[in-house]
Amino acid sequence: MSVLFTPVRLRDLEMRNRIWVSPMCEYSCEQQDGLANEWHLVHLGSRAVGGAGLVMTEATAVTPEGRISPHDLGIWSDAHADALCPSARFIEAHGAAPAIQLAHAGRKASTPRPWEGGGKAVDPSEGGWTPGAPSALPYAPGYAEPHAYTTAEVRAVVDAFAAAAARSARAGFRAVEVHAAHGYLLHEFLSPLTNQRTDEYGGDFDGRTRLVVEVVRAVRDSFPRELPVLVRLSVSEYVEGGWGVDDSVELACRLKAAGVDLVDCSSGGNLPQQRLQAYPGYQVPFARAVRERAGIATGAVGLITAPEQAEAIVASGEADVVLMGRELLRNPYWPLHAARVLRAEVEWPKQYLRAKL
Numbered sequence: 001m002s003v004l005f006t007p008v009r010l011r012d013l014e015m016r017n018r019i020w021v022s023p024m025c026e027y028s029c030e031q032q033d034g035l036a037n038e039w040h041l042v043h044l045g046s047r048a049v050g051g052a053g054l055v056m057t058e059a060t061a062v063t064p065e066g067r068i069s070p071h072d073l074g075i076w077s078d079a080h081a082d083a084l085c086p087s088a089r090f091i092e093a094h095g096a097a098p099a100i101q102l103a104h105a106g107r108k109a110s111t112p113r114p115w116e117g118g119g120k121a122v123d124p125s126e127g128g129w130t131p132g133a134p135s136a137l138p139y140a141p142g143y144a145e146p147h148a149y150t151t152a153e154v155r156a157v158v159d160a161f162a163a164a165a166a167r168s169a170r171a172g173f174r175a176v177e178v179h180a181a182h183g184y185l186l187h188e189f190l191s192p193l194t195n196q197r198t199d200e201y202g203g204d205f206d207g208r209t210r211l212v213v214e215v216v217r218a219v220r221d222s223f224p225r226e227l228p229v230l231v232r233l234s235v236s237e238y239v240e241g242g243w244g245v246d247d248s249v250e251l252a253c254r255l256k257a258a259g260v261d262l263v264d265c266s267s268g269g270n271l272p273q274q275r276l277q278a279y280p281g282y283q284v285p286f287a288r289a290v291r292e293r294a295g296i297a298t299g300a301v302g303l304i305t306a307p308e309q310a311e312a313i314v315a316s317g318e319a320d321v322v323l324m325g326r327e328l329l330r331n332p333y334w335p336l337h338a339a340r341v342l343r344a345e346v347e348w349p350k351q352y353l354r355a356k357l
């Protein structure tokens with residue numbers, strides 16, 4: 001019997017299988033207003049129709065300056081939550097759990113869309129802004145020099161995440177994921193290489209993890225108790241002297257105590273000098289280490305593309321779920337194909353029954 005197609009439960013939320021759509025920026029708010037539109041509905045909706053157990057939005061900014069590009073989704077007002085409602089409703093109507101990734105891009109904010117050059121600062125005349133970060137250290141040459149947040153501004157970030165979580169629930173999302181990976185704001189606070197603060201949000205491990213823990217507690221308090229809160233971590237940043245696996249395990253223990261239900265285990269993205277070798281399932285050992293050593297449910301992500309590979313990851317107990325990105329962009333119906341390969345009985349969308357494999 002396939003474990004991949006066995007339902008998984010976090011708090012009161014049951015998901016029909018263990019294939020989750022990994023958050024993926026679409027850079028598709030053409031008006032630079034952060035409001036979801038038809039693209040987001042069709043993109044997210046297709047993957048629910050395709051059979052995933054959970055469909056997560058892209059990194060959705062909790063403040064305007066927390067967007068990676070001017071074209072990212074946002075949830076900093078009630079109008080933003082209203083615009084996301086149709087996507088959440090459609091995903092749920094088609095059997096998947098609607099989830100939202102809440103994010104702040106930190107010093108990697110205000111960059112152009114990848115197809116417009118990426119990797120540099122957007123000029124203010126084209127909608128760019130000065131990013132905020134733990135310390136005034138640009139990510140790489142060409143990126144904007146960030147403003148080092150004051151202590152009061154850091155506290156305002158906590159409030160922005162909390163307000164976004166409350167709006168997410170009102171919009172119909174059944175799970176929220178706090179984005180603390182890939183070198184965005186929360187990850188920048190975690191790493192001693194990007195956090196040089198001298199206030200209570202910097203310094204030793206307790207100081208550097210304070211913001212993430214406060215954000216998670218505030219999000220947990222603002223989101224319905226019966227629904228799960230997830231956190232995405234870069235379990236290693238692949239740089240000597242930087243954030244690593246032991247740090248992530250210790251943080252995962254604290255996040256579990258703060259009410260987090262699952263750690264989504266990614267890696268890298270904080271420093272351009274990282275030495276990363278990507279191969280099929282390259283981040284699975286991180287999911288396994290956090291699961292075993294912190295005793296918390298984990299998600300594995302990264303170059304998971306084959307049904308047997310995904311099945312082996314959850315069946316062996318390396319992770320509780322798999323998150324898939326690019327393979328699900330190539331083929332939104334991947335879960336339906338995988339079910340056939342793994343001989344699992346799944347419900348097809350009734351509109352598509354005549355095509356059932």
Ligand SMILES: Cc1cc2nc3c(=O)[nH]c(=O)nc-3n(C[C@H](O)[C@H](O)[C@H](O)COP(=O)(O)O)c2cc1C
Binds near residue numbers: 023182232302324327
């Ligand atoms: C187009 C694209 C956009 C992405 N945007 C996000 C994002 O918004 N938040 C995030 O945590 N990861 C993002 N990622 C990373 C993916 O969620 C995933 O972790 C990564 O692609 C590795 O998984 P894969 O090999 O299955 O694609 C993005 C990846 C791609 C390809």
